[in-house]
Amino acid sequence: MSDPMDPMAEIRASFFIECEELLEALQDGLNQLEDGGEDTETINVVFRAVHSIKGGAGAFGLEALVRFAHRYETVLDEVRSNRLVPDHEALKLFFQAADHLSDLVRACRDDQPLPEETSAALLDELDKLLGDQTEEEVQPQDFTPLGVSLDLPGLSDLDDAADGSDPIPCWTIHFKPAFELYETGNEPQMLLRNLCALGEAEVSCDIGELPGLLDLKPETPHLAWTIRLTADVDEAEIRAVFEFVEGLCRLDITRDADPAAAPEAAAPAPMPDAAAEPGDPRPATPSPAPEAAPKAGSAGNSSKSVVRVDLERIERLVNLVGELVINQAMLSQSLESAGLSPHSDAMNGLEEFQRLTRDIQDSVMMIRAQPVKSLFQRMSRIVREASAAVGKEVRLITDGENTEVDKTVIERLADPLTHMIRNAVDHGLETAEARKASGKTEEGHVRLTAAHRSGRVVIEVADDGGGIDRQKVLETAVRKGLVPSDAVLSDTEIDNLLFLPGFSTAGKVSNLSGRGVGMDVVKTAIQQLGGRISIASERHRGTTFTISLPLTLAVLDGMVVDVAGETLVLPLNVVVETLSLSSEDVQMLRPGANVVRVRGGFVPIYDLGAMLGYRPVRTDFTGCIVLLISLDDGHRAALVIDGIQDQRQVVIKGLDDSFYRAPGIAAATILGDGQIALILDPADIIAGNGPIRVPDRSLKEKRADHG
């Protein structure tokens, strides 16, 4: 409510944010219902989500949304009151309605045209579930409002209302535990708690007998309690609370004549007491009650307090922290070059500064992290729609929904993941008949999981379908001229053919996944996120696609190296070791193809300087330094470099779209001395497998920049 200009616009914006949460709760609830969790609370949650969306939509005059939500809610109400038991088909309809509801919400939010035909069709379906319904509502004029007498300005008289015909008895209980009570292991707190459970209670602790610290005998009890209890109970019920400590304490119970009378409580009551001083007019300012509900005992998991922050503000913070990191690196370099001793105060202080900077950076990155749950929920919709389109029964199983990933990664993962899920449903899984014939359940399974693994996020899409038909894949690749007809390929190599541009095995282009978008597009999208994708497939058992992504797109632990006078950065997490080559280490397979012997194995050599177009190919590698790198898919490579400068954290600066997308180059960064360095993507370099073409123009420009 910070914008005094238009508070309604702000409430409206917050309504749509709240809708996203409600839609998520709706999805969750429906998933639980589908899993057979038909407890009343689940259906209540589902009902309430739709109901709340309807309520808010009504306030903003979103008629179409109200109309649809109302019908949906009415059907759910039937389920809630056990007049309708949803079968498989009904649940399917509920999911569709939920999907449609979220479409409507988003269309309303973005002022887009509403998908009215879908609304109409679904409304018809929902109507079929309803019998003849006549809603009987009470009109406001049929209800006679009941006035209250307000004795303003004080509220002290509110209590006098209790003077009515049937007053609730008020008790004063004095309770003083004896030494034996503690000795027998009884806990006064438990007793007081049980007492409070009887009704409204005010507990005050009498510390009058508490001696000074020096005279305090730890074994002697000094405390007594006075409890004012307003409860419809008799004395026996109160005594029952103290049943087990009878004789171990002093207990006086008296019933007050008038509940409104101020108690002559011995000790000053620590609890605020609205009725204690009737003469005192209450201050006009309200003591604000908490907006959310972080209080003890309030509704379960929703009580975690949350602040909504504009993403732009976070972006600014992330950028600023990025600058801070660069600044800190520059400062550190200039101090070093000023010849300061590493043990000087300034250098020590800088070290501390460095650690703090890193902590701040980590914390800021955490703000951007989001659970993948929203993404997974979108995928469950994709599965529903895709399976309906190809007429297969498919169940999506998700795991690791709470895994947190950078928000941008989540957003940019939606498209490739959608494509992979569609592929899994369309191509991965067999038809129900085929599954039955091979002894599987008719219902196919697609498993979507996320997990953190060694500083990266790993997302898997696995189906229990027929697996990759490698024979067919190879034939297709040969026919399309992607591989020579006499090529002998390993299983992994054949699987990886799926990622080649322009590859499609589907005999006929289905209306689902065959949209001219192949797995190569998926792979490119993943790579742009700094991720990698791999396949594992087993005939008749299924196929698993594994995506491995960095946790954040903003920083990178890098190794700064020199190649042909250029400064380049390699992601540190791929570097296994560094080697200095001697003449007998290197073996030439054929001109331009060399391998290095590393502990009995052979690793191909990639001459970075030549691949990036900085200089001609070397013929002699003796004395060269190579970085041995290992990729997620197990591939290893030896990258020839001229020297290693440093290991450090670099801030990733994305290359603008106006730059030519050079293969092998992931992004750029600014180093401590202000120099710009390119960040390499080793997997891309190896996948390119040969000299990478870099246009001379951009290279010259880059050199010119450096002066």
Added chain:
Amino acid sequence: MALRDQLRVMVVDDMSTSRGLITQALDAFGIRAVASTSDGPSALKALESSPVHLVISDFNMPGMDGLQLLHALRTGARTKGVGFILITGKADKAIIEKGRQLGMNNFLKKPFDPSDLRACIEAVVGRL
């Protein structure tokens, strides 16, 4: 001093949008002493230390619904006489009848205009 300057109101609704809308409307009427909570139990707890004249509560809330809250208010010595307005998406006969029995002062059906809310409040506490 006008009534609106002294009236203290508590808004109870699980949806922050609704709380915002009601609070916004009350503010427009000149009622400044408005507290809000997202559920019945925390409303009851807040009322213990800072009582109000009028509670405006949603019906459909998780855990404790509006009528359960009303019941708890009416059985609490301190909150017995508080004014209670129920806001409901559906003025279901059974709900309204039960509300009447529990001593509900008035009800309002969603969606409503601020003027509806004003009339509804004035019917209970008098001219603002």
